[in-house]
Amino acid sequence: VQLQASGGGLxxxxxxxxxxxxxSGFTSNDYGxxxxxxxxxxxxxxxxxxxxxxxxxFYVDSVKGRFTISRDTAKNMVYLDMSRLEPEDTxxxxxxxxxxxxxxxxxxxxxxxxxxMEYWGRGTQVTVSS
Numbered sequence: 001v002q003l004q005a006s007g008g009g010l011x012x013x014x015x016x017x018x019x020x021x022x023x024s025g026f027t028s029n030d031y032g033x034x035x036x037x038x039x040x041x042x043x044x045x046x047x048x049x050x051x052x053x054x055x056x057x058f059y060v061d062s063v064k065g066r067f068t069i070s071r072d073t074a075k076n077m078v079y080l081d082m083s084r085l086e087p088e089d090t091x092x093x094x095x096x097x098x099x100x101x102x103x104x105x106x107x108x109x110x111x112x113x114x115x116x117m118e119y120w121g122r123g124t125q126v127t128v129s130s
Contacts, residue, residue, distance in 0.1 A: 003121030032101030058108030
């Protein structure tokens with residue numbers, strides 16, 4: 001599995017940005033794909049995921065209503081559309097994949113128990129200025 005995130009940059013608070021992740025090499029259709037972020041001085045945070053099995057999505061409260069995750073299997077892409085960005089969203093964003101996922105809810109909740117993802121891509125920096 002290969003993952004490569006792109007689309008980061010500098011944006012003003014209140015603005016929008018789309019992150020893209022080229023995702024390939026999957027051997028089945030039961031993967032979950034997620035976006036994580038790592039801000040300076042903070043722990044890595046899983047923020048959104050989508051299930052290839054049923055198309056369901058999951059968001060943590062801090063991004064719910066502002067961020068949207070989507071998947072284009074024909075193009076082998078995963079997207080994270082971010083709107084109403086805040087300086088607190090400044091971080092390096094990573095896309096990741098986990099096999100054997102049924103629903104996005106199950107995957108997202110597993111993060112709160114310390115479970116990670118099996119495959120990771122390189123990150124892309126997002127900086128939100130105030």
